[in-house]
Amino acid sequence: MNIIVLCGGLSAERDVSITSGTLAAGALRRLGHKVVLTDLFFGYPHPYKDASEIFERQEEITVAAVGETVPDLEALRRQRGQTNNSRIGDNIIEVCRAADIVFVALHGQDGEDGKIQAAFDLAGIKYTGTGCLGSAIAMDKWIAKQILQQNGIKTARGILLKKGGPVSDIGFPCVVKPRSGGSSIGTSVVFEERDYTAALEDAFSYDEFVLVEEYIRGRECDVGVIDGKALPVIEICPKSGFYDYKNKYQSGLTDEYCPADLPDEITKRLQRAAEQVYEALCFEVYGRMDFIVDEQGEVWCLEGNTLPGLTPTSLLPQEAAVAGISYDALCQMIVDLSLKKYEVK
Numbered sequence: 001m002n003i004i005v006l007c008g009g010l011s012a013e014r015d016v017s018i019t020s021g022t023l024a025a026g027a028l029r030r031l032g033h034k035v036v037l038t039d040l041f042f043g044y045p046h047p048y049k050d051a052s053e054i055f056e057r058q059e060e061i062t063v064a065a066v067g068e069t070v071p072d073l074e075a076l077r078r079q080r081g082q083t084n085n086s087r088i089g090d091n092i093i094e095v096c097r098a099a100d101i102v103f104v105a106l107h108g109q110d111g112e113d114g115k116i117q118a119a120f121d122l123a124g125i126k127y128t129g130t131g132c133l134g135s136a137i138a139m140d141k142w143i144a145k146q147i148l149q150q151n152g153i154k155t156a157r158g159i160l161l162k163k164g165g166p167v168s169d170i171g172f173p174c175v176v177k178p179r180s181g182g183s184s185i186g187t188s189v190v191f192e193e194r195d196y197t198a199a200l201e202d203a204f205s206y207d208e209f210v211l212v213e214e215y216i217r218g219r220e221c222d223v224g225v226i227d228g229k230a231l232p233v234i235e236i237c238p239k240s241g242f243y244d245y246k247n248k249y250q251s252g253l254t255d256e257y258c259p260a261d262l263p264d265e266i267t268k269r270l271q272r273a274a275e276q277v278y279e280a281l282c283f284e285v286y287g288r289m290d291f292i293v294d295e296q297g298e299v300w301c302l303e304g305n306t307l308p309g310l311t312p313t314s315l316l317p318q319e320a321a322v323a324g325i326s327y328d329a330l331c332q333m334i335v336d337l338s339l340k341k342y343e344v345k
């Protein structure tokens with residue numbers, strides 16, 4: 001197959017996405033596909049006369065690593081140096097149209113929030129993973145919370161604050177996060193009132209709206225879901241602090257246990273809850289749900305991720321491996337299940 005792996009984009013999670021993209025592209029190459037890795041924001045840079053030339057050009061793919069800090073998006077805008085405001089780079093729609101499928105390795109804004117999925121639907125381009133509706137719902141932590149609560153899935157009590165609007169709190173400790181964030185960017189655990197203003201300021205630098213949630217004390221567990229069925233549970237134990245950007249992507253900073261050492265009954269409840277979140281939030285093909293199990297054994301859903309990371313420290317590939325699915329097989333499975341969506345019923 002001819003596959004475009006789409007990564008990067010103008011998202012605070014672009015470095016994570018480039019790492020996911022380079023790894024997935026390598027896997028798809030090993031599986032025998034013709035793969036072109038392309039950055040959504042920078043576009044496809046090479047001239048071509050005929051679409052078939054795009055896949056003849058099989059450039060070497062070097063696996064990228066995630067830096068310790070979030071990329072500077074203003075500097076990237078300047079680097080591209082175009083006067084137009086398009087968040088889609090040159091030739092993206094054309095080269096994606098030439099592929100049999102686009103493997104979406106994007107995270108965060110534009111790629112995980114349903115926008116690129118909607119553009120591809122309109123352009124008749126096939127892509128992997130969840131469609132525009134599920135992506136938009138899951139990316140909006142506030143909307144997702146309402147839907148989860150309506151479906152009987154426990155989520156932390158929370159309030160939504162608007163930039164420049166009245167400030168209130170829900171007591172301390174609490175968690176402050178951008179409404180549509182990812183990778184813990186702009187997220188803080190606030191133990192004392194005096195740190196609240198700085199946490200809000202940081203979160204508001206990424207979003208017009210900020211979610212403040214009750215802090216749930218307990219064990220953090222994630223569950224991947226493929227085609228509606230839960231994978232083994234993974235437990236995450238950062239060596240210090242909470243599961244923030246650094247602890248997520250710098251190797252050795254977090255201990256991970258898969259399968260998690262939990263009573264069978266809790267494992268089953270987590271897996272069932274993950275499948276319910278998948279259904280309730282309109283996920284398709286695959287996803288990963290984040291939970292905390294509190295001291296009473298209650299399962300609280302933090303969020304669902306329609307495009308979970310596929311980096312070396314990412315959780316879904318580790319869970320898949322425990323289920324006997326290698327990284328390469330996981331990528332192929334994502335492609336196959338996604339193509340099934342387009343079969344005429």
Ligand SMILES: Nc1ncnc2c1ncn2[C@@H]1O[C@H](COP(=O)(O)OP(=O)(O)O)[C@@H](O)[C@H]1O
Binds near residue numbers: 175183213216
């Ligand atoms: N309500 C909460 N209680 C305790 N910890 C939380 C809560 N919400 C978020 N966290 C911590 O912050 C991290 C990021 O939050 P999450 O809602 O999963 O957003 P992201 O999309 O950035 O991953 C979680 O992995 C967890 O460690």
Ligand SMILES: [Mg+2]
Binds near residue numbers: 290303
């Ligand atoms: Mg999360």
